[in-house]
Amino acid sequence: MLTLIKKFYRKLHSFFVALLVKISPYLATKYLYKRAMGKSIDLTNPKNFNEKIHWLKLYWKHPLVSKCGDKFEMRNYVNDMGLSNILNNIHSVYDDASNIEWNTLPDKFVLKVTSGSGFNIVCKDKNKINRRKVEKKLNKWIKTNFALKVGEINYQSMKPRIICEEFMETEEGNLPIDYKIFCFNGNPKYILVVTEREIGVKRFMFDNEWNSIDFLKNRTSDGMITPKKPDSLQEMIFYAEKLSNPFPFVRVDFYDYNGRTILGEMTFTPDAGLATRYKESFLRELGDMIDLPEKIT
Template sequence: MPVDRGYLLGQLRQSRRTAWNGMLNTINDLSPATAAQLLYFRRTGKYLNLKRPTDFNEKLQWLKIYWDDPLKAICADKYQVYHYVASQGCDHILNRLLAVYESPDEIIWDELPEKFALKCTHGCKYNIVTRNKHELDPEAVRQQLWQWMGERFGRKSLEPHYDRITPRIILEAYIETPSGLLPWDYKIFCFNGKAKLVEVCSEREQGLRVDFFDLDWNTLPISLEELRRDTPPEPPACLPEMLACAEKLAKPFPFVRVDLYDNEGTPMLGELTFTPNSSMSTRLNEEGLRYLGDLLTLPDAPLDDSSPSIPDAANRPLADKPLTNTPLTNTPLSDPSRSRQAGEG
């Protein structure tokens, strides 16, 4: 019987990944700083200076280890963030939350809308986004969701706030432009509660383009040159409202990126991101890493373990009654080109 070399190589790579992840997480349990330095060097080829962090990636790594505010977990949770945003008076920028599920088995496929976004709440890129549910295999969908629900996303890239999130599944309304395309992402970088610049992610269907602008919409040449558009995009008409909402949501944090869409002239929240690209960004050039690092002033001391206070609005119900809590079919695979509706990365 011939040996399938491709299969054997795949198994070998998987075994090596499993061994690496096991070793990294063992080290992380003993010394998060050492584990972060190992992973950082493996991903970027650079030494991570946590004693005197200077560039953007280094400062985000410092915050991840030494300023792990419990409120970050609430705001990174794709369900709980609805509560936080509402409590800050910004509920008008929320997408329609159609249902919340504790298990894939609660989803009733026949009752799902034709177009939808299913997202696991405890990580990134755990999304099934479709404009036509009949193109998906319901059983494959359920199996994929079960796999994601069993994963500890925070252990993959050492982002501990994700591991404090209760895994759930949310069903959101599908977002698209009038021409049926994915809307552009406007990622607002907020430092110590103030918006400072905007990253625009466009043309996902043809090939991702990334451009940066200051608040006066002057181009900032801080992304990799090959990612920039030949002609810079115009600012969205709702940019002032985007910036105002972003600063309201960013107020408690040394850094957060507020990801928004332009939904036909109205801002719509994608997510709040505290560790963009796992705090190992490869979209920024060296000048960009230094520039953003200079904008971020780190706290004078590590954060203590105090719990965050969430306003009363956090307790109000958010979703319509779930579509029904009875068995569904299993995990589907989404169209990768459309998985960005969650605003990841």
């Protein structure tokens, strides 16, 4: 009974948030921030990282934000920049999961819905997946208006698609490490490294010289092995600088795939602007690096 009540409450809350975003993204932002952070957001004079991410979301609606936040349209931006060499190969693009031609796909691949976050299916053996369930899940995701989930209105104008990308793995058969570069007005400053994504995510932060940054609340270092600097780090920083130049802030995500730099995605609202795991001092430091532009509404 308790589980059913919790499930009903989550659905009711999701409906309320979606309705509030439709009525007023501004009010939805204030509500979601207060609920997550336990304090009111200052959008008149934003200071920390989360506040400025929300300000940019609401008041800097540059068309490139939606274009580059879309996992398919981003590829056109990258191609226009002359950087097609860092794009992962795509097998197919679909408007509906029922159009997937499974027999033409390789044994390993990744399916992504391009207009949201976390809408990914990693397939290591297509003969072992339940294709009907996968299609059902993908079609549910593709019909989801991600902008209404937590007020990330930069997703609103994206056309939902499904892309099938080439599968990447390490020599050990694991998913590659994520290198997420925080860029401010075209200046890469910090690299968030995400490891062990299959068995329990671990996070590390480094500066451009690979000096470790103490950034998490309640960090425990027991059993934590600090990741080695990737061979392609300087390449990643170079490409991040090129791609991030038009934006007050963007996080440019890469993989080091056998020494080759591969672009993952470009993220404009990390943690939906509700990062609770970072130290307050670090949030303020990141916020100080964002110079807010003139409004584009």
